[in-house]
């Protein structure tokens with residue numbers, strides 16, 4: 355039907371069939387929820403069911419102070435190197451830190467206290483001021499615990515599920531960023547048994563029972579444990595996370611009473627999502643194909 359023969363009126367001779375209003379149109383391509391967000395919602399529901407409150411994680415940029423120093427992670431630790439951490443050029447330094455607390459952190463790094471020897475090095479404020487992309491959500495846990503320690507003591511359960519950034523080489527199963535899931539319980543007199551109990555409760559809600567634990571090391575927790583679960587589908591033991599008890603050198607400078615303990619654990623969102631959705635290349639989780 356061109357403009358010409360429309361104007362000439364040829365169409366008047368044409369035979370048109372009845373319009374069928376019951377004909378089905380082409381199937382509308384509906385949207386899909388992203389697998390990561392569906393699994394995130396599952397984890398969030400579990401945390402909320404067992405009485406955990408969500409921490410505010412809406413700051414990707416963090417100071418080295420909250421990301422490392424407050425966690426008693428020494429300034430010469432390799433994780434603080436630019437090969438593992440994304441430091442910011444602008445704004446390169448943090449605007450403000452709680453000065454009285456900074457002095458207590460400096461002292462515990464340099465000379466210990468509370469029964470600790472410390473690391474016996476010259477702690478530098480310039481190092482703590484450096485802005486970075488947070489390498490773990492434990493930086494948020496540090497901020498929340500510091501705020502909690504300023505109140506009259508009350509037990510708390512917090513969780514966070516958000517993006518963290520590591521300056522690592524990317525490959526089929528590793529990207530420069532991932533979503534960390536972290537839970538913590540703060541109360542008087544908590545023991546490693548309470549940590550094991552909380553982990554049993556949490557992971558059993560995901561169908562992961564029969565947990566096994568292996569001694570591990572984190573700069574900010576002592577003791578620390580890697581967490582394993584026997585995966586019926588894969589017929590093998592799978593590492594499902596890491597955990598531990600925050601050190602007194604982290605908690606006592608915040609101002610917590612001596613008998614307050616914090617048990618905490620972490621895992622990633624990508625690993626369970628890839629397993630639950632049978633995705634073997636992590637890039638398939640993110641947008642269009644990017645061949646790095």
Ligand SMILES: COC[C@@H]1[C@H](c2ccc(C#Cc3ccccc3)cc2)[C@@H]2CN(C(=O)Nc3ccc(OC4CC4)cc3)C[C@@H](O)[C@@H](O)CN12
Nearest residue numbers: 534575593594595596597598618619620621622625626629
């Ligand atoms: C550099 O990233 C390390 C990441 C990530 C990780 C590791 C440790 C923490 C932590 C912590 C922590 C420790 C103490 C106190 C506070 C936080 C958080 C994320 C996962 C943690 N991991 C991990 O998620 N594994 C996992 C979790 C769930 C799962 O469910 C499947 C349905 C069955 C399967 C697998 C363990 C390994 O994948 C490990 O090789 C990779 N880990």
